Amino acid sequence: MILLKKNIKLTKDFSEKDYFTSFSVPRGIKKISLLFSYSxxxxxxxxxxxxxxxxxxxxxxxxxxxxxDQLKVENFDTIKNLLTISLDCNGRFIGNRHKWESNQTIEISKNKVTPGFISPHMIEGEWGVTIHCHQIFTELVNVELKVVGEYDEVACG
Structure with missing residues (x-):
């Protein structure tokens, strides 16, 4: 079940600022997967x-x-836009993912979580996603954010 799907356009004016969005997780969802990418x-x-x-x-x-010598601007051929992500559930900080990867999947359930996060007391409720825009060098960064919820598997008798 798709709980959130957003395409976000962030300009370089968002450097050193945060972008916040939220989503709700209904009763019965046992695992969420957050797919976060930017380019x-x-x-x-x-x-x-x-x-x-x-x-x-x-x-x-x-x-x-x-x-x-290595600390000269002309020695830098490539640099990265840097966006990271953190989550909260029902007002409680769940964790953050400060990685250089521009494509990330974060999985959270009561029994298993992606490193950098803790298991929430319950999955159901109001969730917050904060995209931390540490540095944006380009005029525009396209962000794709998708959250998928999974129900428990029910065995047929």
């Missing part, structure tokens, strides 16, 4: 990220300025 994930146009990389080098490595 583009890799950025190769240096003009889109050189200023941000330069500022980060100065902020985090200022004392090494000019001394570490």
């Amino acid at each position: 583009p994930d890799q950025v190769t146009d240096r003009s889109l990220f050189s200023q941000s990389v330069s500022e980060a080098i100065k902020k985090y490595y200022g004392e090494f300025d000019g001394k570490l």
